[in-house]
Every structure is written in structure tokens, then in C-alpha cells.
Amino acid sequence: MSPRNDALRAARLRAGWRTMDQAAAELTAHGQALLGDPHFTVAPRTWRRWEGRADGRGWPPEETSQVLHDALGRWPEDLGFTAPAGWIRPERQHEDQVERRTFISITAAALVAGPVAPQHVDPALIDYFQSQLEGHYRADMFLGPHDLIGTVSEQYRLIDKLVRSARGETRRGLLRVGAAYAALVGWLYQDAGDLGAAAFWRGVTQEIAVRSRDPHLIGYSLVNQAQVRTDLGDGPGVIDLCEAALDDSNALVPKVRIMAMQQQAHGASLTGDRAAVDRLIDTAGSLIHRVDDDLPWGNACRRTPGYLEVQRATCYGRLGLGREAASLWSQVLDAVPTTARRDRGVYLARHATAAAAARQPDQALEIGRAAAEIAVETRSVRMARELATLKRAMRPWQDAPVGRDLSEILAPVTEGS
Structure with missing residues (x-):
């Protein structure tokens, strides 16, 4: 036997x-x-x-x-053993301690207690922080989350300090840019795989957005909350938040409406509703030509090639529509610049999973190989999770040469995922 x-x-x-x-x-x-x-x-x-x-x-x-x-x-849980309750691998115990200390330190940036010494706040600082924000978005594409979390959260701390001294339009302008910084910290934590910290900073974003009285930012903050719910697999929660963002859609700039609809499509895919996915993404697509605001945040729909088809392909993959998703990913990846390494890696991983769902394991292996190289380089937990999904999708071939090759390729990325 x-x-x-x-x-x-x-x-x-x-x-x-x-x-x-x-x-x-x-x-x-x-x-x-x-x-x-x-x-x-x-x-x-x-x-x-x-x-x-x-x-x-x-x-x-x-x-x-x-x-x-x-x-x-490999640790025993990766060798076919069932881990006992409470088991934490030794290396993870140390990582948890380091991450918790880092989180406590960075979170303090959002919770500065007590009054601060009054100071003059020049309105020109709003433009300064906005220009820095655009640089952080670009750096995120190249560096990934780990090298930026400390820098961006420290700038948020400074903005929060200035808000306490600023008055009138200067104060409202700093609140608006502060919400954008908090949203970016939340996204960086989400990409790093810490959904608890991401949810905390999404909450900070929403608070600052409400204080700014800016309806566009409030809608944006709700979409940010919905992104975390998507990663948690909570389809109804995603839909609730996006519907709340769209309650008064006529008061929102097209960009925010597009963001809310595409995120609601993700919620629909989590509940298995393909018709809603297509309807929401098609409606969002009809608004793309109307995006003309100069707001410094939420510009992925302008910056990302094939933005809405990326969302559709992701939703199709989640719905198990392997052939349709794989066809869309082929089109999307042709337009993604090689400089957008992390986005490209995520898309490749999703494309490989779609190929596996379409019963094309050899293609999944080759695409997965390219994605794994980028995942090792960028240390993106989001990408590692996508590759763990690919590994599960390839289980029918795990004992075949193609499956063994994939396990070897993914081992440096998905071990412990």
C-alpha cells in the first residue's frame, strides 16, 4: 500500500x-x-x-x-501534519512581535493625545503634502508596502498636528489631504497582509473624511472600507458599504462613483451574481470619459491601464469563469507597463489561476513562474495570497510533473500562506 x-x-x-x-x-x-x-x-x-x-x-x-x-x-503543517491548537511556528512568533511593535509605533501617529503647541500654518503646505502624495503613489508601485508604511504614516502624524493649529479653509484643506494619507497607510497595510491594521486606518480615513465635510472623500472612505471587506470575503458587507457611498450619487464626482460601482461588483462576485458584476462594471465604464477632477487621491481609474477590465477579470476569476477570465487577463497584461511590477505580478497570479480553472495547467505553470519571481522581489503578501489561490487551483495536478514543478516554484512565496 x-x-x-x-x-x-x-x-x-x-x-x-x-x-x-x-x-x-x-x-x-x-x-x-x-x-x-x-x-x-x-x-x-x-x-x-x-x-x-x-x-x-x-x-x-x-x-x-x-x-x-x-x-x-518546511514546517510540519506544510508536510501534511495537522497543527495543534495554538501552534505558532517559531519564526512567526518573532515576526508577530516585530509587527506588533511596528504597528503600535505607527498607530501612535494617528492617536496623538492632548493639545499641541499652536503654530502658524501656511496654506501652501496643502499643495506640498498633495505633491508628496503623488510621489508616494508612484513609489508604492515600485517598492511595495513595507518600505513606505513608516514614511507615509509619519507624514500623516505631521498633518494631524498641523490640523490642530490651522483655521478655516487651511484646516479643511489639511483634513482633506490627511484623509488621503490615512487611506494610503490603510492600503499599504492591506497589501502587506495585515487586515486588522488596514481596517484601523480605513476607520481613521473615514473619521477625517467626515470631519472635512467633503462628500467625495466620505464616499471614497466607504469604498476603502469595502476593499477590506472584499479581502475578508464578506460580499454583503461590500455591497452595503458601496450602496451607502452611492446613496446620493449625483453629488459625487464620476471618479468616486466609478470606484464604488467597481467595488460593489467585487461584492456581487462574492455572492455569485455575475449579472450584477457585468451591469455595475458596464455602468462604471460609461462614466470613465467624464473623469476630469484634480483631486490627488483615488486616481487608479486614470493611472491603471484597463482599470475596469482588471476588475471584471478578477470578478470572473472569483466566479470560477476560467476561460473568460483568462482571455481578459491576456488583454489586460498586454497593456500593463513593465515598470508596474507589483500590479503586474498580481495580475499574472490571477491569470495563472484562471488558466488552471480553464484546465490549462501547463499555461498556469508558466504564468505562475513569472508571478512568483515578482512576489519574491516585492514581498507583497497580497501577491503571495494570490499565488496560494493558484496552488489550490492546481490541486488536480499536484502529483503530476506540472504540479510538482509549480510547488517548487511557489515554495519560497507560499510556504505558510
Whole structure:
């Protein structure tokens, strides 16, 4: 009878351990060298029990887990074992501590307590921060979230300090630009995979937008909240927020209406409503030629080639319409400049998943290879999640050469996703 834990068996064979007895001996020697403990042992019967179970039971002790990871490059939950409740891999414990300290430090930028010393605030600062904002948008395309979160949130802190001293139109102008900065911090956290921090900053965006009394910014802030709900898979929540943004659509600039409708289409795709997806995106498309405002935020519909077809292709992929989505992604990617590395990587990952859904695994492999290279370079968690979706879509071929090749390509990106 063939072994039942295919993930562990595949890892063993990749390591060159042809039999389970050899694997036990090699892991024993590796553990003794790694831990400096001559008594560390993995018995052949233990390995046979691990590899012979499909239910993932038999979680190895902590020291053995570390040895397995060092020898095979994967933690037990990636080797077919079922993690016990509360298990946090050691490297993730350290990352969580670092991320929590960073979040607490950066969040303090939005929660400066008490009064500040009054100062003169020149109205020219509004233009200064707006021009900086456009630079941050461009930098985000090239750098990704991790290198920008600290910089943008610190500028938000400065804007908040100035708002407390400014008066009249200067104050309202700073509130408007402050909302745009908070929205960008929220997006950076969302791209980095921290949805809790993203939701916090989306809330800050909404508060500042309401304080500014700007109906366009208030609509924009609701769409920002809906983006987080989309990543959480909450279709009804997305629809609720977008409908609220569109309650008085005639008072909104076309750009905000387009953003709300395309995001509502994502909500519709999460609820399985293709007709609503097409209707919303088609209606948004009829407004594109009317976008002529000079607002410094929310300009993806002007900046992103094929913006609405990107949304349609993403929705089609979510609906399981593999062939239709793959055809759209081919058209979209032809127009995406090579300089937009992160967007291109996300689109490639979605294209590969669509190809897998269309039963074209070889094409999915080649497209996924290009996406994985960009994911390693940019460290985008959003892209890693898209590639994890691709990995799931390729499960029908996981034991075929194309599936094994894909697992090897994606390992540096999706391990632990």
C-alpha cells in the first residue's frame, strides 16, 4: 500500500531520501548535528507512522519540528501534519512581535493625545503634502508596502498636528489631504497582509473624511472600507458599504462613483451574481470619459491601464469563469507597463489561476513562474495570497510533473500562506 501522507513523501524524495528508513536515519543525524544532542533520535517506525497517515495526526515534538524545518525547508503543517491548537511556528512568533511593535509605533501617529503647541500654518503646505502624495503613489508601485508604511504614516502624524493649529479653509484643506494619507497607510497595510491594521486606518480615513465635510472623500472612505471587506470575503458587507457611498450619487464626482460601482461588483462576485458584476462594471465604464477632477487621491481609474477590465477579470476569476477570465487577463497584461511590477505580478497570479480553472495547467505553470519571481522581489503578501489561490487551483495536478514543478516554484512565496 502506498504512503498516504503525500506532502511528507514528496519532501523526502526531494531531499534524496529514497526510503523511509533512510529518512529516519538522515533526520536523526541532522538533528544531532543541529541541536548538539547525541541522544536526538527519530525511529524508522516513527517516520513510517508519519508518512502512512492521511489525517495529519502525530504532530512531532517542538525540537523535531525545528529539525524537520531545517532539513526539509518546511514546517510540519506544510508536510501534511495537522497543527495543534495554538501552534505558532517559531519564526512567526518573532515576526508577530516585530509587527506588533511596528504597528503600535505607527498607530501612535494617528492617536496623538492632548493639545499641541499652536503654530502658524501656511496654506501652501496643502499643495506640498498633495505633491508628496503623488510621489508616494508612484513609489508604492515600485517598492511595495513595507518600505513606505513608516514614511507615509509619519507624514500623516505631521498633518494631524498641523490640523490642530490651522483655521478655516487651511484646516479643511489639511483634513482633506490627511484623509488621503490615512487611506494610503490603510492600503499599504492591506497589501502587506495585515487586515486588522488596514481596517484601523480605513476607520481613521473615514473619521477625517467626515470631519472635512467633503462628500467625495466620505464616499471614497466607504469604498476603502469595502476593499477590506472584499479581502475578508464578506460580499454583503461590500455591497452595503458601496450602496451607502452611492446613496446620493449625483453629488459625487464620476471618479468616486466609478470606484464604488467597481467595488460593489467585487461584492456581487462574492455572492455569485455575475449579472450584477457585468451591469455595475458596464455602468462604471460609461462614466470613465467624464473623469476630469484634480483631486490627488483615488486616481487608479486614470493611472491603471484597463482599470475596469482588471476588475471584471478578477470578478470572473472569483466566479470560477476560467476561460473568460483568462482571455481578459491576456488583454489586460498586454497593456500593463513593465515598470508596474507589483500590479503586474498580481495580475499574472490571477491569470495563472484562471488558466488552471480553464484546465490549462501547463499555461498556469508558466504564468505562475513569472508571478512568483515578482512576489519574491516585492514581498507583497497580497501577491503571495494570490499565488496560494493558484496552488489550490492546481490541486488536480499536484502529483503530476506540472504540479510538482509549480510547488517548487511557489515554495519560497507560499510556504505558510
